[in-house]
Amino acid sequence: MASQFWKPGAERPPLLTDEDDGLFVMAAQPYYSSGYMTIERQRQTLPAFKHRTPLLYLIENHATTIVIGETGSGKTTQIPQYLVEGGWSEGGRLIACTQPRRIAVQTVAARVAEEMHVTLGQEVGYSIRFEDMTTPGVTKIKYLTDGVLLREMMEDPLLVRYSVIMVDEAHERSISTDILLGLLKKVQRRRPELRLIIASATLEARSIAAFFDTSAERRSQSQAMDLVFPSRKPAILSIEGKTFTVQIFYTEEPVSDYVRDAVSTVNSIHKLEPPGDILVFMTGQDEVDETVQLIQHETENRHSDLVALPLYAGLARVDQEHAFGPIPRGKRKVIVATNIAETSLTLEGIVYVVDSGFSKQRFYNPIKDVEALITAPISRASAQQRAGRAGRVRPGKCYRLYTEDDYTNLMSAETVPEIQRSNLTSTILQLKALGIDSIMRFDWLASPAPEAMVRALETIFAIGAIDSDAKLTSPTGFQIAEIPLHPMLGKTLIASCALGCALEMVTIAAALSVQSIWVPSRGRQKELDEAKLRFAASEGDHITYLNVFEGFLQSQRSAQWCHRNLINYQALKKVEDIRSHLSKLLQRLGLAVKSCERDIKVIQKAIVAGFFANACQLKISVEQGCYKRIRDGEEVFIHPSSVLFRVSPKWIIYHANTVTERHYVREITVIESPWLMELAPHFFHHKSMEY
Ligand code: CDP
Ligand code: MG
Secondary structure (H helix, E strand, C coil): CCHHHCCCCCCCCCEEECCCCCCEEECCCCCCCHHHHHHHHHHHHCHHHHCHHHHHHHHHHECEEEEECCCCCCHHHHHHHHHHHCCCCHHHCEEEEEECCHHHHHHHHHHHHHHCCCCECCCEEEEECCEEECCCCCCCEEEEEHHHHHHHHHHCCCCCCEEEEEECCHHHCCHHHHHHHHHHHHHHHHCCCCEEEEEECCCCHHHHHHHHCCCCCCCCHHHHHCCCCCECCCEEEECCCCCCCEEEEECCCCCCCHHHHHHHHHHHHHHHCCCCEEEEECCCHHHHHHHHHHHHHHHHHHCCCEEEEEECCCCCHHHHHHHHCCCCCCCEEEEEECHHHCCCCCCCCEEEEEECCEEEEEEEECCCCEEEEEEEECCHHHHHHHHHCCCCCCCEEEEECCCHHHHHHCCCCCCCCHHHCCCCHHHHHHHHHCCCCCCCCCCCCCCCCHHHHHHHHHHHHHCCCECCCCCECCCHHHHHHHCCCCHHHHHHHHHHHHHCCHHHHHHHHHHHHCCCCECCCCCCHHHHHHHHHHHCECCEHHHHHHHHHHHHHHCCCCHHHHHHCCECHHHHHHHHHHHHHHHHHHHHCCCCCCCCCCCHHHHHHHHHHHHHHHEEEECCCCCCCEEEECCCCCEEEECCCCCCCCCCCCEEEEEEEEECCCEEEEEEEECCCHHHHHHCHHHHCCCCCCC
């Protein structure tokens, strides 16, 4: 293989010293506007900048390079730019940088386009599910979710378009990150010229480095002869900026109410400690809001000058920006945040951290086939990460609202990776589609529970995506795998094409794919219930979504109409976008996208064809709204958000379920029991059915 295929080009732009201000600037740039200098100057003050040359050297000489650095050190925004400057995008090759979250993909791509003075979507682009903002032949840096890169592997298993793939935020260990790392290790064997960069905020990088160390494996003869290939021993580079010591304090006794204790800790910091912002870690939105209110309340009572601001993922953009923005002079900022402030966001000026010791974590129960969001103790790795946020500007202090004994003996060393606590149906189907036949023998970074794998295999077998040899079926299995939705919803879409109601079903599937089509209802529950009633269909939530969307079209996509009906305008625009993506995809798969002209029964049947395993029967003479899931007798309840909450029809099918106080099911449609035998005889044949 010719070496110039993978080697960085020789023509790196030389770095010249700008005499006037003693900073490095790129000589090849055409102009120096004042804005340009500011942004360029900022780039050069980032910790990553000092490591630019060693970094490029390591990447050239190692198949895998692991980069560790605090949040804000420039990993995500700078490294891809260094790679372009180092020639890695020459010859039309792409540099990929994956993120676990969509929102990060968009904001980071916009930032980097600005830094490079290019239009977003040209040299710097991004790709998220249902949205591709790249230009073939022009784009050099592509930010994308790890999920989207996995999907790309279905068409391009060796990812030949990419010269370098940077897997960012690897410490989060999202399912897609874990799967991607496992697959990239395979790709590297076939493409030794591919370079991987794995960026992580913590030292968890060690186990990832061990995973990618293939230096002891034998090379094939042709590879062994070819000395141009890089070392297969991963390099680890720390681009840690200057950090200061953080003094840790524990409570002497276990804390019974950490919200109350956090508030009093904040107050005593404010009273006794020199200026510096405070960051408080809580577990969820409700707790964050409660803490903010309590602090504000005390501030008013005592005429103190604290400004408490919330920060969590579901917060409106403007409110998020408050947390990052300046506050009136002489006041002290308290940011009360969920886990998102642990690594993924850069907050300036924090000197004190108050750590509740808990976070909300998702856990999947494969026996009951339900996920629960549980408030659980964080790991020691998380606790260290939280404390680290106090040492960015000067020596800081971290107040842990738990005992040292709990830290040492109760908390686990590291957070359980998502893959070991989630439903794996989509994941397993995707691996099958990528040709991984033996799921059990896949090179997992962390192996999932066998029960969860078996449950996933059962589900994709039941919907006909794999056969009894666990091989993907043709065409159904391949078609379902092509659709970027949960396999049961994918199956529903395919069935809707056969039943002649795909036009309606793509709308429903799109509505199920956005956060919520209703505006957040905090404090306005009654109003929202009334708005829902205006669209409520007796058949249930799916048809209600259809009614809302049709109303939206009839209103000529009016924002005012949405506002009047407590409908989220942006969400409906998104629905429209997703539905057109889905129709195109179905047509590309050779399927017919037709309307059933409001023959609702066919739509209900299409839902049954995908979700029959979620069919439930009303339990007579028990508490209102209590159901028995047919396949295993599990007791479930209709969630109050459903339009069928007070209706309690005899037979229902649900789209989603969660456990909180109860096992709740949501997004529900009424069905007729004979449809189960009609559409899924293989599944219900042996199960008992009482009419
Ligand atoms: O990835 P890492 O956390 O190491 O840092 P980064 O995301 O590359 O951010 C480096 C710096 O760029 C931050 O300290 C911010 O000052 C700036 N930045 C920004 O202004 N706007 C963004 N959307 C992202 C980064
Ligand atoms: Mg980053």
